[in-house]
Amino acid sequence: xxxxxxxxxxxxxxxxxxxxxxxxxxxxxxxxxxxxxxxxxxxxxxxxxxxxxxxxxxxxxxxxxxxxxxxxxxxxxxxxxxxxxxxxxxxxxxxxxxxxxxxxxxxxxxxxxxxxxxxxxxxxxxxxxxxxxxxxxxxxxxxxxxxxxxxxxxxxxxxxxxxxxxxxxxxxxxxxxxxxxxxxxxxxxxxxxxxxxxxxxxxxxxxxxxxxxxxxxxxxxxxxxxxxxxxxxxxxxxxxxxxxxxxxxxxxxxxxxxxxxxxxxxxxxxxxxxxxxxxxxxxxxxxxxxxxxxxxxxxxxxxxxxxxxxxxxxxxxxxxxxxxxxxxxxxxxxxxxxxxxxxxxxxxxxxxxxxxxxxxxxxxxxxxxxxxxxxxxxxxxxxxxxxxxxxxxxxxxxxxxxxxxxxxxxxxxxxxxxxxxxxxxxxxxxxxxxxxxxxxxxxxxxxxxxxxxxxxxxxxxxxxxxxxxxxxxxxx
Ligand SMILES: Cc1cc2nc3c(=O)[nH]c(=O)nc-3n(C[C@H](O)[C@H](O)[C@H](O)COP(=O)(O)O)c2cc1C
Numbered sequence: 001x002x003x004x005x006x007x008x009x010x011x012x013x014x015x016x017x018x019x020x021x022x023x024x025x026x027x028x029x030x031x032x033x034x035x036x037x038x039x040x041x042x043x044x045x046x047x048x049x050x051x052x053x054x055x056x057x058x059x060x061x062x063x064x065x066x067x068x069x070x071x072x073x074x075x076x077x078x079x080x081x082x083x084x085x086x087x088x089x090x091x092x093x094x095x096x097x098x099x100x101x102x103x104x105x106x107x108x109x110x111x112x113x114x115x116x117x118x119x120x121x122x123x124x125x126x127x128x129x130x131x132x133x134x135x136x137x138x139x140x141x142x143x144x145x146x147x148x149x150x151x152x153x154x155x156x157x158x159x160x161x162x163x164x165x166x167x168x169x170x171x172x173x174x175x176x177x178x179x180x181x182x183x184x185x186x187x188x189x190x191x192x193x194x195x196x197x198x199x200x201x202x203x204x205x206x207x208x209x210x211x212x213x214x215x216x217x218x219x220x221x222x223x224x225x226x227x228x229x230x231x232x233x234x235x236x237x238x239x240x241x242x243x244x245x246x247x248x249x250x251x252x253x254x255x256x257x258x259x260x261x262x263x264x265x266x267x268x269x270x271x272x273x274x275x276x277x278x279x280x281x282x283x284x285x286x287x288x289x290x291x292x293x294x295x296x297x298x299x300x301x302x303x304x305x306x307x308x309x310x311x312x313x314x315x316x317x318x319x320x321x322x323x324x325x326x327x328x329x330x331x332x333x334x335x336x337x338x339x340x341x342x343x344x345x346x347x348x349x350x351x352x353x354x355x356x357x358x359x360x361x362x363x364x365x366x367x368x369x370x371x372x373x374x375x376x377x378x379x380x381x382x383x384x385x386x387x388x389x390x391x392x393x394x395x396x397x398x399x400x401x402x403x404x405x406x407x408x409x410x411x412x413x414x415x416x417x418x419x420x421x422x423x424x425x426x427x428x429x430x431x432x433x434x435x436x437x438x439x440x441x442x443x444x445x446x447x448x449x450x451x452x453x454x455x456x457x458x459x460x461x462x463x464x465x466x467x468x469x470x471x472x473x474x475x476x
Contacts, residue, residue, distance in 0.1 A: 003204070003234050004231070005204055006202055006299065007297075009074065009075060009204055009205055010062065012074045013046055013074055016071075016074060018046060019046050019047075021050065022047055022048070022049050023051040026053045026054075027052055027128065028129075031049055035063040035129075035300070038064050039307070044064060044068060046062060046063070046065050047064050049062075055127040060295065060297045060298070061127055061128075061129060061297070061298045062300065063129075063299075065143060065205055065301060066205060066309055066310065066312060067307060067308070067309055067311070069083070072313050075209065076228060077206075077229075084312065085338075087312075087313075087316035088336075088338070089320070090320070091316055091320030092320035092321075094227070095320060095321060095324055100224065100226070101223060101227050102220070102223050102232060103222040103223070103226060103234070103235045104233070106234045106247050108236060109236055111247055111250075111291050114291065114296075115239065116289070117290075121168060121169040121289065122290065123140060123169070123253060124165065126298055128140045129300070131269065135267065136264075136268070137166065137266075138165045139165070139268055140201055141160075141162055141163025141199055142309075143202075143299040144162075144200060144299075145211045146158060146160070146198075146199050147197070147199070147243045148181055148185065150187065151187050151191070151193070155220065158211055158221045159175070159181045160208070160301070161175045163285070166284070169287040170285065170287065171253070171285040172265045173199075173282065176421075183217075188257075188259070189257075194256035194257060195256065196241035196243060197243070197254065198245055198252060198254040200249045200251070201250070201251045201252070201298055201299060202250025202299045204229065204246075204248075208299065208301070210228060212314055213317055214372065214373065222235065234246070238252075239254075240288040241255070249291075249293075250299065251290075252292070253287045253291070255286045258284075261286070262281035262284065263282065263284045264280075264281060265282035266280060268303065270421045271303040272344055272377075272421055273304065273305035273344070274421075276422060278428065306342050307341045310344075311341050311344060314339075315340075316339070318373055319338050321372075321373035322337045322351070322371060323336075325373050325374070326351065329367050331353070333386075334352070335353060336351070336386075336389070336391070337390060338350045338391040343379070343380070346376060347380065348379065348380045348382075349368050349382070350382045350383075351384070352383075352389070353441070354386040355385065355441055355442070357444075359444075362411070362439055364383050365411070366381075366411065366413075366437055368381045369437050377418045378418075379422075379435050380435065381437045381438065382400060382438045382440050383437070383439050384399045384403075384441060388440075400438060400440045403450075404438060404439065411437040411439075412436055413434060414434045416435055417432065418431050
């Protein structure tokens with residue numbers, strides 16, 4: 001096949017020293033705990049599990065995939081040592097001028113090496129771990145693409161929505177309100193029709209990444225994935241639904257979600273680091289076809305206490321997206337945006353600006369907290385001056401300690417867009433939240449008289465570095 005697939009990426013990360021192979025770990029608690037322990041460290045490997053007790057040798061699980069910047073770089077075709085901060089620029093450019101390469105339909109591919117239908121379908125043959133001790137079941141879909149088609153326009157959408165495996169031919173899907181998959185499901189059900197659905201749980205990480213990004217309504221994620229991969233994604237039509245599936249995917253299944261067909265779902269330890277969403281009723285997927293490659297690989301992107309699997313790629317993406325949206329809203333002189341890792345890409349945003357007029361910093365903070373990329377599940381927005389590197393938390397906290405007046409510079413916003421996964425949302429039925437916007441810039445009225453910073457100036461530093469570089473730590 002022409003397309004890069006998951007196996008090509010695994011080879012690349014192994015060559016870069018970014019993969020650990022583990023054999024014999026069982027799925028009930030060992031795989032999840034091993035992944036969790038690796039995930040807590042920054043310089044950690046992806047982990048490929050084989051010989052899972054009770055499953056055929058060769059049926060593998062790959063997790064902890066995008067928790068390192070080098071592995072994200074490899075997936076995006078960037079130089080392996082591209083720094084995390086540079087990814088913000090990468091995503092900014094990608095969103096401004098997103099290359100769009102539509103998928104190509106092909107007649108077959110490795111995904112069809114094993115196909116079962118009807119009563120022969122058995123998703124339980126895939127070794128699916130209980131990712132965390134208190135999970136209510138086995139989540140086959142974490143690093144997944146859930147594919148649906150808009151019944152009116154024919155628009156194909158895919159997103160990452162968690163998928164629990166319940167039985168040989170039953171899974172469930174959890175789409176939050178407002179997500180495109182949720183809107184499409186509702187359209188079918190309002191007409192009293194079942195919604196065709198396909199789930200892919202092993203694919204090249206660049207194709208997966210798009211599933212977790214807020215691609216605009218009406219835009220086909222496959223076009224964006226082609227842009228990221230630099231080549232058209234080859235797809236086959238699902239035998240029962242006709243939905244497009246990557247021809248070289250590892251594992252996929254398809255079927256229908258019938259109106260009113262809800263089953264017990266959850267809980268799953270989530271990206272905020274809590275079980276805040278609890279268990280509930282979610283739509284069942286009645287599976288008609290299961291497809292997989294020989295020796296399939298289940299891909300996992302495990303939500304947990306941040307940094308977790310989506311922290312680094314989605315954090316840098318979000319910083320770029322908020323930056324672009326601030327500019328689009330007319331906020332001038334934005335010098336940087338950072339989404340702190342501990343906030344799981346959403347809950348903490350720092351914006352750095354060169355203050356141009358009174359009220360500029362407050363404007364930047366309030367818009368960052370409410371623009372499309374920043375609004376969902378945010379808790380903190382901190383605005384700092386342009387001498388502060390927003391990615392350097394020490395400097396940010398220093399600005400909060402020394403340039404912030406609690407009486408003037410703190411805005412509390414109520415009733416904002418959040419999710420039941422937010423442990424501080426009002427309630428499961430009313431998942432709005434409250435948040436703060438902190439203006440940690442020098443007060444506009446005192447900008448000329450504010451105490452001088454006791455740090456070597458940029459100009460002097462450059463001069464000293466030019467002469468004394470061998471006696472100094474690397475710059476930056
Ligand atoms: C690993 C991972 C798991 C996710 N799980 C869910 C989920 O269970 N439900 C949900 O609504 N969104 C989930 N999301 C967020 C959505 O995938 C994300 O908001 C995406 O933009 C949704 O696609 P859409 O914009 O086409 O609706 C998850 C994201 C990632 C990266």
